[in-house]
Amino acid sequence: MDNYQVLIGLEMHCEISETKTKVFSSAKNGYSDTPNSYIRPLDMAFPGTLPVVNKEAVALALKASMILHCSQPEYLYFERKNYYYPDLPKGYQITQETKPAPVGSFGYLDFDCKGETKRVRINNIHLEEDAASSDHYPTFSTIDYNRAGVPLLELVTEPDMHSAEEAVAFLETMRSIYQYAGISEADSRKGQIRCDVNVSIMEKDKDPSDPKNWGTKVEMKNVNSFGGVRDAINYEIDRQIALKEDGTYDEMEQQTRRWDEDTFSTIYMRSKADAIDYKYFVEPNIPKFKISESWLESIRASIPELASERKEKYMNEYNLSEYDSTILVKEKAISDFYEEVISLGGEAKGAANWLTSVILGYLNKEELEMKDLYLTPKMLVDLMNMVRDGKISSKQSKQVLSKVLEDKKEPSVIVEELGMKQIGDDKTIRDIVVKVLDEHPDLIEDHRKGKNTFDFFVGQVMKATRGQANPSLTADIIREEIDKR
Numbered sequence: 001m002d003n004y005q006v007l008i009g010l011e012m013h014c015e016i017s018e019t020k021t022k023v024f025s026s027a028k029n030g031y032s033d034t035p036n037s038y039i040r041p042l043d044m045a046f047p048g049t050l051p052v053v054n055k056e057a058v059a060l061a062l063k064a065s066m067i068l069h070c071s072q073p074e075y076l077y078f079e080r081k082n083y084y085y086p087d088l089p090k091g092y093q094i095t096q097e098t099k100p101a102p103v104g105s106f107g108y109l110d111f112d113c114k115g116e117t118k119r120v121r122i123n124n125i126h127l128e129e130d131a132a133s134s135d136h137y138p139t140f141s142t143i144d145y146n147r148a149g150v151p152l153l154e155l156v157t158e159p160d161m162h163s164a165e166e167a168v169a170f171l172e173t174m175r176s177i178y179q180y181a182g183i184s185e186a187d188s189r190k191g192q193i194r195c196d197v198n199v200s201i202m203e204k205d206k207d208p209s210d211p212k213n214w215g216t217k218v219e220m221k222n223v224n225s226f227g228g229v230r231d232a233i234n235y236e237i238d239r240q241i242a243l244k245e246d247g248t249y250d251e252m253e254q255q256t257r258r259w260d261e262d263t264f265s266t267i268y269m270r271s272k273a274d275a276i277d278y279k280y281f282v283e284p285n286i287p288k289f290k291i292s293e294s295w296l297e298s299i300r301a302s303i304p305e306l307a308s309e310r311k312e313k314y315m316n317e318y319n320l321s322e323y324d325s326t327i328l329v330k331e332k333a334i335s336d337f338y339e340e341v342i343s344l345g346g347e348a349k350g351a352a353n354w355l356t357s358v359i360l361g362y363l364n365k366e367e368l369e370m371k372d373l374y375l376t377p378k379m380l381v382d383l384m385n386m387v388r389d390g391k392i393s394s395k396q397s398k399q400v401l402s403k404v405l406e407d408k409k410e411p412s413v414i415v416e417e418l419g420m421k422q423i424g425d426d427k428t429i430r431d432i433v434v435k436v437l438d439e440h441p442d443l444i445e446d447h448r449k450g451k452n453t454f455d456f457f458v459g460q461v462m463k464a465t466r467g468q469a470n471p472s473l474t475a476d477i478i479r480e481e482i483d484k485r
Contacts, residue, residue, distance in 0.1 A: 004201045004244065006237055007214060008167050009159035011196040012174060015130060016060050016151035017184045023129050023151035024051035024094060024286075031190045035144040043148045045089035050285050053078075057151040058103070060183045061127040062291070062299050064153060065104025067177055067306070068122050073101035075290050078283040083276055087132035087143055095128035095154075097280045102126030111173035113166050120170055121158040128152050133191065147191070153183075159198065159214070164233035168226050171195065176307045179332040188225050195223045199236045201244065215240070215249070219256045220266055232259040236266055310335055318348035327356045333370035334360070340377035350384055358398065362405060374408045375401070383411045390424045390470045391415070424470045426477070429461065432469070433477050436460045437485070444482055454478065 022029050025042035032038055042049040058076065065072055077100050080092040096102040107122040132148040134141055155174065161167045175193065178184040186193055200215040207213055218236060223229050236257075243249040254272035259265075282288075305313075307329040314325040329335045334355065341351045359380075363373065383400060386392045392400065392415060403414045415421055423429060436457055437444060443453040457478050461469050 003204055004241060005204045005206075005208060006162050006233075007159040007200050007202065007208060008161040008163075008233060009198040010155070010157045010161070010167060010170065011198070012155040012157075012171060013130075013194045013196075014153050014155070014174070014178055014184050014186055015147075015192040016057055016127075016153060017186075017190075017192055018060065018182050019054055019056045019151060021054060022149035023054045023057045023127070025049075025149050026052075027149060029150055032146055035142070036146060038146045039148070043089070043145055045091075051094060051283075053286060054151060058127065059295075059299050060181075061103040061125070061151075061153055062296065063181055063303060064155075064178070064183055065107070065125055066296075066300055067181060067303060068104060068107040068109055068125060068155075070104030070107030070122060070125060072104060072291065072296060075100070075288045076103070077101070077288045078286045079280050080283050081128075081278045081280055083278055085131070086141070087134050087148070089132075089145075089148070093129060093131065094283055094286070096126035098124050098126075109170065109173065111170055113169035118161075118166055118169070120160040123156045123158055125153060125155045128154060153178075159200070164230040164237075167197070167233055168230050171226050171229060173307075176330070176332070180304060180306045182304065191224070193224075195229055196221050197223055197229055197232055197236075199233055199240070201237065201240045216252050216254055217272075218252075218254070218266075219272075220259050221256055221269065223259050228259055228261065231264065232266060235259075235264065239266065307332070307335070310339075314348075314352075318342075318352070320349065320352050324352050324356050327360070328352060331370065337370060337373075337377055341380055344378055344381045346377070346381040346384055347388075351380065354380060354384070354401075358401060373405075375404055379404065379411055386411065386415065390473070391422045392420050393422060393467070393471055396420050396422075396467070419466070419468070421468065422470050423465055423468045424473060426473065429465075429469050429474055430477050430481070432461050432464050433457070433474070433481050436464070437478075437481055444485060447482065 016023075017029065017031075019029050021027060022043070025040045027040040027043055028038045030038060042051060062072055077096065078094050079097050081095045081097075082092045084091050098105070102124045104122070104125040106124070108119055109122060110117055110119050112118070130147050130150040130152040132143050132145045134143050157170070161170060175186040178186040184192060197220045198217050199220070200217045202208065202213050202215045218240070220232050220236065223232050240249065240252075243252055256269045256272065257266040258269050260267050311325045311329045314320045314328060315322060320328070327334075328338050338351060338355055342348060359373070359375065363369065383397055383404075387394055387397045400411050400414050400418070400420065403409070403418070404411055407414065409417075440457070443456060447453045458471070458474055461474050461478070462471075
């Protein structure tokens, strides 16, 4: 590896899940475990059906284009990509080629990888319709047309990444952008994200900016998870280096392979010399239409605060560490929960500690997501306020939260049920302190001689109050009463 450098380009496909209907039909855009339940005649290519463009899908595609610093076209076109496969009833896919222009061209994305800022150039991002999904069994196959016609964004990068870690960091950043911008859930478990990966290697001392120095490109199709992307890239790098080392690399043709998770290897599919001619032409049933500047401005104004901006805010305004800030913004649902806690008056650092240590630890242990959490932002603020106001101790608050999650009850109810309400009344605590000191005059003398008996007095008061005495007030009163004697 020391003698070579790696060039990696990605083609990331992400479904736009945040529209009510599909991109060209009125069928519901949603995930369903019931096959073929979200379909309309257009999705099945019945004769006489015509596509109608979903304006919201176009708006969300343009929003992604803007976030990626791409240029937007003056006119929007769609094209036909002609090929036959059972999951494509029409015999063609309505998509956008780079000519005349997709929704976004020639942008870039800056992202963090292991504490270093990387930049990847975006060749284009385009809007198209997804195909149906196929499941293959030993003697038959099934097709679910729920996915047919779902709006799909395809993002094509330049080969600017140089390791599997960079590629995965790029994909994680893009997933975050899609989620924060309200474009997609970007949930790979629902099949909403897929990726084609292009890998080549070249000599380390050559200039990677000159395409003449690039090695033979190998494409890996439809890798369905970020872990799969990482493993596929690392395997392919090792495979290509082995070919270099044994002198057979130059014999390798440009090719398409697939990642096989069972054998943990890439498997040859076809030569790029046999690439399909898709015979693109402008979709005749969708006339081109002009994209107005006023519409573009309204879309630009709707771009919300993204993860990178929230991270900067958490660090600069709330004085959180980079580590905690990164954890809080990694998933939008977590960050949204935190934002609501702050809006309800929760203390920033305290709320961050609760989330990053206790709450996320609970979710990971129970294999739950934020949407499954019984605890609401208001409940967490109420719990934090109880500690702040001296009603319960910090130690007790962790026990309360555990019971809130277990019993699914409000924090105040749990405090009452466990008899935890902290005693903050001066007279009540002082009477108990006086009694404890009266019973142990010898230990008062030991305390004055420098021996550590103070904690014993605190412990006796806590024992007498079943741990409900305010610890800070208790300590102050003990000092006052000892000084009087």
